[in-house]
Amino acid sequence: MFEKPDVVSKTLRKRPSICLMCVAVLLMVGISQVDPGLLSGQSPTEQAKSKFIETFKLARAANEAGATNEELFGLARELNRALQIIGECNRLEQEGETAQAQKLAQDAISLLSNVESNATVLRTRSEQRVRWSRVLTYFVALVSAMLLAIAYYYGMEVYRRYRTAKTMSMTVKVISDGKQK
Amino acid sequence: MVNKSEYRRNSLTIFIISLIAFSALAYVTTTPRSREEFFQLYLLGSNRKLGGYFPDNNPNISLGTAIRWHVGVTNFMGSIQYVAIKFKLGNMSIPPPDETTLVPSPAPLVMEYQRVILDNETWEFPFEWKIVAATPKRDATSLVLNINGTIVETPGVVSTDARNFRMIIELWIYNPSTGTVEFGWVTGSQRRIAWLQVWFNVTSSRQ
Numbered sequence: 001m002f003e004k005p006d007v008v009s010k011t012l013r014k015r016p017s018i019c020l021m022c023v024a025v026l027l028m029v030g031i032s033q034v035d036p037g038l039l040s041g042q043s044p045t046e047q048a049k050s051k052f053i054e055t056f057k058l059a060r061a062a063n064e065a066g067a068t069n070e071e072l073f074g075l076a077r078e079l080n081r082a083l084q085i086i087g088e089c090n091r092l093e094q095e096g097e098t099a100q101a102q103k104l105a106q107d108a109i110s111l112l113s114n115v116e117s118n119a120t121v122l123r124t125r126s127e128q129r130v131r132w133s134r135v136l137t138y139f140v141a142l143v144s145a146m147l148l149a150i151a152y153y154y155g156m157e158v159y160r161r162y163r164t165a166k167t168m169s170m171t172v173k174v175i176s177d178g179k180q181k
Numbered sequence: 182m183v184n185k186s187e188y189r190r191n192s193l194t195i196f197i198i199s200l201i202a203f204s205a206l207a208y209v210t211t212t213p214r215s216r217e218e219f220f221q222l223y224l225l226g227s228n229r230k231l232g233g234y235f236p237d238n239n240p241n242i243s244l245g246t247a248i249r250w251h252v253g254v255t256n257f258m259g260s261i262q263y264v265a266i267k268f269k270l271g272n273m274s275i276p277p278p279d280e281t282t283l284v285p286s287p288a289p290l291v292m293e294y295q296r297v298i299l300d301n302e303t304w305e306f307p308f309e310w311k312i313v314a315a316t317p318k319r320d321a322t323s324l325v326l327n328i329n330g331t332i333v334e335t336p337g338v339v340s341t342d343a344r345n346f347r348m349i350i351e352l353w354i355y356n357p358s359t360g361t362v363e364f365g366w367v368t369g370s371q372r373r374i375a376w377l378q379v380w381f382n383v384t385s386s387r388q
Binding site: 057069073087140156 | 204206
């Protein structure tokens with residue numbers, strides 16, 4: 001049923017391309033599992049700072065998309081909390097307490113991840129709200145113009161009928177010597 | 182007498198004119214109005230008023246005298262902003278920020294505070310400091326400060342007879358187009374800066 005191990009190794013020896021592919025796949029899987037911060041050579045505090053900037057950009061994008069101050073208040077509060085933690089990380093790093101600083105930096109990163117997802121949702125929601133409000137405003141403008149035109153048309157129609165009726169009900173009155181007959 | 186087809190023509194004209202007018206109105210209401218974008222940076226004394234920056238309004242301060250200021254910044258940029266307030270210790274020879282070239286002061290940084298502030302929001306915080314030590318070096322003096330509980334040494338800033346020191350406060354803003362925190366901010370095509378300074382002398386006893 002199954003090939004013996006020595007047969008397998010012989011087969012692999014005969015086909016080095018298979019071995020190379022396996023090594024490449026293993027390498028790729030390994031790289032994908034490694035923390036991107038480690039690859040870039042950044043310390044956790046530096047990673048937290050980069051993450052903070054990225055998150056702030058998302059909050060700003062949400063603001064530009066139409067998010068109000070009330071909606072952004074929570075995001076700003078969390079961003080300021082992350083800034084405080086990053087400041088604490090800097091202080092601990094300067095004092096040589098690297099382990100503690102790393103732990104705090106990880107806390108800041110996870111906090112910022114939450115803020116990031118909230119900012120993305122807020123941006124999408126704000127964009128949709130602004131788009132719909134714009135569509136609605138232009139729709140109201142169109143309907144108002146139509147109503148005005150219809151009101152004019154039927155108003156004039158009614159007025160015309162009134163004038164016709166009034167004209168048709170006119171009677172001839174003869175005035176002689178200053179007396180009506 | 183006006184006939185029906187004339188009414189139709191007139192109502193079509195009214196429809197087109199009112200559609201143009203209402204669309205213009207819709208455009209005005211949905212388009213955000215452009216306004217002047219700026220920051221306001223201010224410094225208040227211990228009573229949160231202009232003046233009273235030193236005890237008895239005497240800028241000759243002795244070692245250990247606690248000084249309390251309130252520093253604030255208001256965001257009028259129309260969007261959320263990431264700001265930093267940098268405190269630098271200068272003397273007579275170290276230049277302040279340059280209003281023409283918009284270059285920050287080369288004085289050494291003694292403290293920095295950062296914050297994300299919303300549009301129309303004011304961020305104000307107390308700034309308490311005192312001179313812990315004044316170290317004489319030949320005919321000059323350098324200072325050791327305690328700022329909000331943190332000890333800061335500034336050996337690079339010396340002054341003859343311990344006179345004419347100044348605390349320089351600079352407003353730095355995150356610029357999304359460059360991706361860095363920069364001195365001042367960009368509005369339209371212009372770059373603006375905001376900074377403050379307070380002069381003081383150091384004495385062995387109150388004068």
